[in-house]
Structures are given as C-alpha cells and as structure tokens.
Amino acid sequence: MTVSITLDRHRRTLFAAIMATVAMLFVAFAAAYLERRAMPQEWVRIPVPRLAWLNLLVLAAASAAVEAYRRKGTAARRLTALGVAGLFVVLQVVVWMQCRAAGAGLASSAHASFFFILSGLHALHLLGGMAALLWRDGPRPLIAAYWHFLGFVWIGLLSMMTFA
Numbered sequence: 001m002t003v004s005i006t007l008d009r010h011r012r013t014l015f016a017a018i019m020a021t022v023a024m025l026f027v028a029f030a031a032a033y034l035e036r037r038a039m040p041q042e043w044v045r046i047p048v049p050r051l052a053w054l055n056l057l058v059l060a061a062a063s064a065a066v067e068a069y070r071r072k073g074t075a076a077r078r079l080t081a082l083g084v085a086g087l088f089v090v091l092q093v094v095v096w097m098q099c100r101a102a103g104a105g106l107a108s109s110a111h112a113s114f115f116f117i118l119s120g121l122h123a124l125h126l127l128g129g130m131a132a133l134l135w136r137d138g139p140r141p142l143i144a145a146y147w148h149f150l151g152f153v154w155i156g157l158l159s160m161m162t163f164a
Contacts, residue, residue: 008139015142019149022125026153029121030160033114037164044109048162049098052119055091056158062088063151066133070144078133085130092123111161118157125150 065081104112132143
C-alpha cells in the first residue's frame with residue numbers, strides 16, 4: 001500500500017514537471033512569435049490551410065477517444081485513440097505539404113518558419129502522447145490530462161498563427 005501511494009506521488013510529481021516544461025517551451029515560442037511579428041519588414045504571413053482547422057476536429061475526436069480510454073481502459077478504446085491521433089499527425093503532414101505547394105517553406109518567411117516549427121513541435125509531443133498510450137499499464141488519468149493539454153495548446157497555437 002505504501003509503495004503504491006509513493007509511486008503514485010512520484011508519477012504525479014514527474015507529470016507536473018513534464019507539463020511545466022512543455023508549457024514553458026510553447027510559451028517561449030509564442031512569446032518569440034509575437035515579438036518577431038513586430039518586425040513587419042521580415043514578416044510575410046503565409047495563409048494557414050483550412051485543413052489545419054478541420055484537423056482541429058480530428059484532434060478533438062482523438063481527445064474524446066483518449067478520455068473514453070481513461071474511463072475504461074480497454075484495448076479497443078486504446079487502439080481507437082491511437083488511430084484517431086495517428087490520423088491527426090497524417091493530416092498535419094498534408095497541411096505541411098499544402099503549405100509547401102503554395103510556396104511556403106521553412107525558410108520562406110519568419111511566419112512560415114514559426115508555423116512549421118510550432119506545428120512540428122506539437123506533432124512531436126503528440127507522438128509522445130501516442131507512445132504513452134502504448135504503455136499498457138500506464139497512468140491513464142495522467143496520459144489523458146497530457147493529451148487534453150496538448151489539445152488546448154494546439155487551439156492556442158493555431159489561433160495565434162492564423163490571427164495574430
């Protein structure tokens with residue numbers, strides 16, 4: 001019993017440290033984005049493809065699937081969550097390809113650079129969340145909290161890169 005409580009406390013402490021680190025990473029990039037945007041001579045805005053916004057619905061569906069897995073950790077629910085999450089990552093690659101086809105690349109403008117870097121970092125963190133879902137006996141409440149956090153991060157990033 002004591003070992004279980006101690007392990008749970010350690011998991012929560014580690015989770016809090018990971019969340020704080022990830023939050024600071026995205027906050028730092030958002031601050032850099034907003035500061036860099038103030039230099040209009042170097043700020044050529046790229047149009048964010050509509051698919052990026054539609055993909056937000058896929059991410060919301062993935063979040064719902066992860067929440068269902070959190071509530072009842074069946075293999076089918078875990079596979080559903082992984083499948084929908086994988087679809088989000090695949091569609092994000094399609095978004096990047098659409099940007100490239102429109103002439104926007106990583107080095108084409110500061111806005112394009114931030115778009116590719118921030119969306120790429122977000123996708124990498126989602127892949128980390130997918131890896132956590134593969135952990136059969138993992139702490140489902142912490143995995144779900146991380147996943148929902150990444151959903152809110154994506155809403156903020158996409159809004160910032162589209163409207164700010």
